[in-house]
Amino acid sequence: MxxxxxxxxxxxxxxxxxxxxxxxxxxxxxxxxxxxxxxxxxxxxxxxxxxxxxxxxxxxxxxxxxxxxxxxxxxxxxxxxxxxxxxxxxxxxxxxxxxxxxxxxxxxxxxxxxxxxxxxELEVVMKRYxxxxxxxxxxxxxxxHFHGVEARLARWLLMTHDRTRGDEMHITHEFLSGMLGVRRAGVTKAAKALQSRGLIDYQRGRITVLERPGLDEASCNCYIADREIYARMREQVA
The missing domain is CATH 2.60.120.10 (Jelly Rolls)
Structure with missing residues (x-):
């Protein structure tokens, strides 16, 4: 998206x-x-x-x-x-x-x-949203509930990347832990796994997206589902 x-x-x-x-x-x-x-x-x-x-x-x-x-x-x-x-x-x-x-x-x-x-017109747009x-x-x-932390982190990074300018995100362990609802150790493990695959650069307080297609593959299919429903809404309001 x-x-x-x-x-x-x-x-x-x-x-x-x-x-x-x-x-x-x-x-x-x-x-x-x-x-x-x-x-x-x-x-x-x-x-x-x-x-x-x-x-x-x-x-x-x-x-x-x-x-x-x-x-x-x-x-x-x-x-x-x-x-x-x-x-x-x-x-x-x-x-x-x-x-x-x-x-x-x-x-x-x-x-x-x-x-x-x-x-x-505004009411219709808001209902669709x-x-x-x-x-x-x-x-x-x-x-x-069903997906692993690594896949969920990849999904979250993709969704955030879609909505921001540039590839670099200033994010702390604590913030990511709260967003994903997991312990900080789980976030660290997942981020290091994505980094070892060359998909992101993970430094203290900063994540840079290096390989977007690879993140797509690492993410669960929930990301694709999110994109599809937004695409349908855009078609309806176009």
Whole structure:
């Protein structure tokens, strides 16, 4: 999935709207800079805004009271954060964390919901994205249960690489451990295995993708399934 393609950052969901609808929506948005590690939503807290990433990456994370967590979806410029607002839910059920620094379009929740009421085109686009997001969340749950850490790490790196500029990612052991829901030792073992095959360069706090086709082969088939459902959505909104 070639998510980021243009020099001028934009959001693909909004780009799929008719021009007059898109401009009307953008008039109520504010461009906000997100730094790496910024928390933009917490479970149980009210969602004051809907976010549409331009050139940043946001992880959606399920958390446990014990402190455990697992990334269940991610949103780059092909998606948004706050989709449950279209269902009338005002509180977040997931944690949303800026995994990659960049900019987002930010619109107040009430304003977003008003646009949904006035724009059938926006409602259709959001429903299609909701279907994609539900598929990604369910796929992540199955993947975490049935697939090995090495294959899951390859999938995660591919999904992140799709949504970022460049091959280098600044990621810590602790961060990857939380995203994959495994111990740090498991992350280290999996990363070293991918590195030994020449697919990535793995240094402390940094991973560089060296051989993308090899990562495709190392990943589980969940990555292909993710790409296919995004492709179907793009065909529908084209």
């Amino acid at each position: 070639d998510v980021i393609t243009s020099a001028s950052p934009s959001n693909r969901l909004l780009d799929s709207l008719p021009e007059d609808e898109r401009l009307c929506f953008l008039a109520d948005c504010e461009t906000v800079d997100l730094e790496f590690g910024r928390m933009v939503a917490q479970p149980g807290e009210s969602m004051t805004h809907a976010l549409f990433p331009l050139d940043c990456l946001i992880s959606l994370i399920a958390t446990l009271e014990s402190g455990g967590r697992l990334e269940v979806a991610m949103a780059g410029n092909e998606g948004m954060v706050g989709i449950s607002l279209m269902l009338g839910a005002q509180k977040s059920s997931l944690q949303a964390l800026a995994q990659g620094a960049g900019q987002v379009l930010c619109i107040p929740s009430s304003c977003f919901q008003d646009h949904l009421k006035r724009s059938p 909701l279907n994609v997001l539900m598929s990604q969340i369910s796929r992540s749950a199955v993947c975490a």
